[in-house]
Amino acid sequence: MSFLRRRRAAESAKAGSGSGDDGGGGEGGDKKEREVKSRRKQGPGGGERPRRWSCVDSCCWFVGCVCSIWWLLLFLLNAMPASFPQYVTEAITGPLPDPPGVKLRKEGLAARHPVVFVPGIVTGGLELWEGHQCAEGLFRKRLWGGTFGELYKRPLCWVEHMSLDNETGLDPPGIRVRPVSGLVAADYFAPGYFVWAVLIANLARIGYEEKNMYMAAYDWRLSFQNTEVRDQTLSRIKSNIELMVATSGNKVVVIPHSMGVLYFLHFMKWVEAPAPMGGGGGSDWCAKHIKAVMNIGGPFFGVPKAVSGLFSVEARDIAVARALAPGVLDKDVFKFQTLQHMMRMTRTWDSTMSMIPKGGDTIWGGVDWSPEGFFNCSTKRSKNIYMTTSERSAVRDLENRAGVNYGRLISFGKDVANIHSSKIERTDFRGAVKGRNLSNTSNCDVWTEYHDMGVGGVKAIADYKVYTAGSILDLLDFVAPKLMKRGSAHFSYGIADNLDDPKYQHYRHWSNPLETKLPNAPDMEIYSLYGVGIPTERAYVYKLTPTSECYIPFQIDTSADGESEDSCLKDGVFSADGDETVPVLSAGYMCAKGWRGKTRFNPSGINTYIREYDHAPPANLLEGRGTQSGAHVDIMGNFALIEDIIRVAAGATGEDLGGDRVYSDIFKWSEKIQLQL
């Protein structure tokens, strides 16, 4: 093409009396026009040429321009001093506060206790060690975390490799996907989206480095005990903590986040239990090696999100997406069936079951009551606008009457969610026969366990209307029998009556704080650090999917909204106070009441502290995800939280930090829970 063009240009330059204009073929005046015209007379082929190359030409020209400008900008960006964005920010918003690491270093703090990070679910990277044919060339490349490039390139292959075996909950044959090790495992989840990176950078300021900072990366898809069975991860953590204690001479400070909190609870029981089930560290291992456990956003009692995740693979965000663009996710457009694939994959991950609400109705509330019953959903607003006491109580009275029934974790239909329990007609689903409609399922590309249930089963579930934390388990047993069978071998959701019962020595109870005793380590400190002030999913309003052939038969009823603007019900989800993922109740109760003082769960009287961080959204775009955020993951960039952690790592105790720091009503709610301590 270029060859053609150049020849033409030369020609027209001659013909066009040196008008010097090759691109247009028109500006050359009449003479040139005539030439073109005469050429056209000769035949249509001759006339096509100038037009075609002109089009391509201007395309090329345009692309070239864009490219050059792009390179120029790229060059400028690279040539720019690294601190330039900071100057701009400071020019706009005034001088920034020192990052906590720098500030505390000026105060003279230095690295003292080695630090162990325990990442949560989803945030750790996973890489491929052995795969099927379709994963050629991905050896030791990240499948999870990073850019997720493979998800777009070969989605089915990706799903296949990320799934675990449906029976064992371990690797499927021929596939080995393993956690990335080291700090890189979870410093950034995706490029630019930090998880631990900010905390690591600040710790490094006061002298931490790889030798006294350890990321306890584990495969977060497996059940906790299986990480030991397959990868010996718990042994690895034990050995590393012992090494760090030996080389530094100080006990470690453990910082688990999200599901890592439960994982570390499991670890503390495991390490002291005798081999073969445990790690054989002896009954004083924790006392000797751990100074403090600083749980960030710990879902001690699970999260309601996990239920909706298991039940219909959706959370609020997905439900909203569905409401915005109905059909995209559900229909077979593009033959994607995204949600079904997701459900099949996530249901092979045992770890999701560790997050199912624990403690049943005692903790989460029954059909007619819940600990948060009188929670004011417009807390944010009432906090910001000054209110007199009378006004506030008026608001509270109003809501008393409204009475949100958080205890009903799942209700079918908005009406059912609100009316009094005596008015609900319920038929028990437990005995319902699961119909089989094979003719329908054979059409489906993606098989989920729902297809075994049939129309009868689905209807029976909807007829039960209301599910509380206790009956949720039966519901899940009913809709996902395989998953729950696998899961119940590894996790347990009850409350122990007698902790000395020998059955509680089984590892399935170790990650449930209501069925384990804390280790005998009176000098250890346990912190609950979490954000508050963000509406957090607490209960759901469901409906049946219009046609239930190949689709997941239930979905969140996004049309269900509360009457008033301040209502807790939005898009089919009842929200309570929390950090966007974990409700305050789950994150705070154990430290506020369950373990406070000497209780049967905490026989040695380990000190507990609650540190809440009130959420404040980033002031402007330049701040990124904010330095005062309280959101579940973004809190890892919260300066106040980082400062607390650094102080403890440098040797401070909970009292030095100032003890409890509470914004929410956690103490009030804790009092309402009738639990023998």
Next chain:
Amino acid sequence: MGSVLRLRKLCYVEPVKFQSFESIKNAEKQQQQQQQQEERTVSEVENAVQKNGRDDDEDTKKKKEGKKKMKEWRCIDSCCWVIGCLCTVWWLLVFLYYSLPAALPGFQPPESPGARLGREGVRALHPVVLVPGISTGGLELWEGKPCTEGLFRKRLWGGSFTEILKRPLCWLEHLSLDNETGLDPPGIRVRAVPGLVAADYFAPGYFVWAVLIQNLAKIGYEEKNMHMAAYDWRLSFQNTETRDQALSRLKSTIELMYLTNGRKKVVVVPHSMGVLYFLHFLKWVELPPPMGGGGGPGWCATHIKAIMNIGPPFLGVPKAVSNILSSEAKDVAVIRSMDPGVLDSEILGLQTLEHAMRVARTWDSIISLVPKGGETIWGDLDWSPEEGHGCSLAKRRTLQSSGNNKNSNHTNGKRTFSAMKDLAKYGRIISFGKEASYIPSSQLPSVDLKELLLGKPSTISNSTCQEVWTEYNELSRESIRDVADNKVYTSQTLLDLLRFVAPKMMKRAEAHFSHGIADDLNDPKYNHYKYWSNPLEMRLPGAPDMEIYCLYGVGIPTERSYVYKMSPTGKCKSIPFRIDSTAEGYEDSCLKGGVYFVDGDESVPVLSSGFMCARGWRGKTRFNPSGATTYVREYQHRPPASLLEGRGSASGAHVDIMGNVAFIEDVLRVAAGATGEEIGGDRIYSDIMRMSERINIQL
């Protein structure tokens, strides 16, 4: 501004016009089909075109004023056009490349040894520990000066090395260590990258351990039974423990892997300097604290199945000497001879070599690679173990294999002739002037070196004229000339030379390394850590079941001794010596570009890598009292047959050997439980056995 506007207009006007052409064309076509009123159509077209043309005329009239500017625009325009074309074609190719299936149907890549052995039923059994060598491990920044803003936890060494180009001086400053302590300078913390990523690839696409790791993974290895013992390779070995507790970390990891993998002993695979590092570890781990790791006398016997040393520089490498002396090796010398002046003159004020020397001289670890064992091992003025050994070894092999009789006869005759005529005196590791490298020792000037080097008070001459300070600036011209006048240095006198030209470095490093031969290993002084990495001054641990392998490539000319000259005087030169790259031997001579070559793997001569396994530790000797079995496995170098092979699957070069198929197979088999006998015992191509016999050492 006006021209810009006009430019815009042009861009907009054009498409409009083309559109009108398009409609015309359509009309024309229809009428052609009808075959009627052709004449009228043409006139219509003509009218339309003229109408268009008239509109354009007005435009062009305006434009004629700015014709000159339009020409400029044309230039930019065609530039843009070319760039656009290139980009589009590039994207298209990239797209095609990505949409290609991973394996072309016609091209079947050779099956990797891991996959083959995996099919044979070889499975992962013993945990594997990889110990990287010098300069192959990545280093990252943990704390730095303000100039390193934004580089936190980014690689300074390894990876793409972009920072050298962006801020070279800052980079050099951060890679240097403290000149006195050999540890971190104040305010700077640069640490080794941990994990397998530390040394799988040195730079993108340049594998070090990646191929071996991939093949190990094929038979079932993963992170839980494969560990990369990354350490800061700039530090002396004991300092890695002092600063980072790297040895404790390695010990703890080996113990953990031993326990979690069903009490299977580990197979250790050290490479290059990692070999010496692991020797150090063997001694350290069994000795009591505080100096040692307190593992007790049986630790190695319990935990280690085999040590598979790759390209081991047990007795040091001559390259290290030239590096310290003038921070140049063969490659640098060649560059200098091709392009004189670029490296030396102060064009651009770069002084590359001086900077490199200053940084490298703060790295204690280099001293661990200085030739050990003195004249007993490396030869004296008139004798060397390699003596009489075919000089054009590599050449001879290739010629013979080519099968051209005439040619090989010819060269064979010439070789014997030249070998007789200039028998290379390898013992003279450094000679000043080409003559000094081969004249009989009686003709050499007899100067008492020690007196010469130590007697002179060093006077600081015009050292202020240099921006870059090296220790040479403290030497006076006269003493430098005296150094050159001594003509010849053997591995013994070499140490005196180094102490003279680099006093600070040697003082620091000699507290950590020793280069002699022990007379009596029971002497309690040998419990000090400075002797632990010298195989001639340490005993192997009491582990009779342990196996020691020496795996290395042969068949590549390897630097063995150097011909030096003084740098041209007159200017302010920091480095007063340089390799005399004009010194060439006869056609088949081992002297090329000022360097004498012997057989080896391009970095380590056979003597250094093979002697300990071939003789020093073979059977029960005083260095190996428990009689641990040793095996020598050599890999004949064969350059890659085609470009597609990359760095070759049969290479014997120091680093490329890590991609050698035969080598990988050996490692895999041993890791899966085979003993040295089962993989075939010794496998020797070089003269290492004969050379070893010639060394007169008490065993």
